[in-house]
Amino acid sequence: MGNKVVTFTEEQLEDYQDCTYFTRKEILRIHKRFRAMADPGMVPCSMTQNEAATIRLPLDYLSRIPELKENPFRERIGRVFARNSLEQGLASSGAEGICFDDFLEMMSVFSEHAPRDLKVFYAFKIYDFDEDGLLGMSDLQETCRQLVHGGLTDEEVDVICQKVLEESDIDGDEALNPMEFEHVVTRAADFLSNFHIRI
Incomplete structure (x- = not known):
């Protein structure tokens, strides 16, 4: 009999299940993905609640996930989800990067079980570059530029x-x-399939 490493306590797993769209096994797989994304030794095999909220990986490490490697919004996605823990007071204001709790929330929103309304809410936040609660002309221009990778002139983008x-x-x-954004997204047949990351 070998010693089994306990990644999370029962209480942590129950809390994670209550807050996400994942089973215990899926949560443990996501932890493996988080650890695999990090440099060796950065993320322990067993995480306390405090470590899950404070050990942060640089946002550019998200490029190590195949589904985000080529995503033009990768940096913005990371910032939106990392900011959530800052806004909730779960990380110090000087903290940079994404912690496991942020990563798990991100993966939950991008899961196939997350409701469309939640996906629309986060898509809006991702595209709201100036974070004013509206998608104005500058947000739409930045979104378009990210999507076309310089393939259009400024006039065409406008x-x-x-x-x-x-x-x-x-x-x-x-x-x-x-609400207007949600109306636009509901007309995009492939929105749900594109706003998805497999675990």
């Missing part, structure tokens, strides 16, 4: 963004609010 606003800005304020 035309596309103006068309998006013309078709989707119901209240005429030259920006998309979360």
Whole structure:
């Protein structure tokens, strides 16, 4: 009989199950992915609640996940999910990077079991580059530039963004609010399949 390493306490696993769309096995697989993403020795095999919220990996380590390696929004995704723990007071204001708790939340939102409304909420946050609660022209331009990787001129990007606003800005304020954005996303048949990471 060998010694079995306990990654999380029963209480931690129960808490994680309550807060995510994952089973215990899936949570442990996600921890393995988090550890594999880190340099050797950065993340312990067994994590206390404090370590799960404080041991942070640089955001550029997210490029080590195949599903995010080529994603043009990888950095923005990392910032949105890492910011959640900062906003909730779970990390010090000087903390940079993504901790396991952030990573687990990110994977939960990108899971196939997460509801569409939650995915839409986070997609909006990812595209809201200036974080003002609206997708204005500058947010739409940045989103478009990220998607086309310099394949369009500034004028072409402006035309596309103006068309998006013309078709989707119901209240005429030259920006998309979360409800208008949701209306746009519900018309995109492939949104749910693209807003997904396998574990």
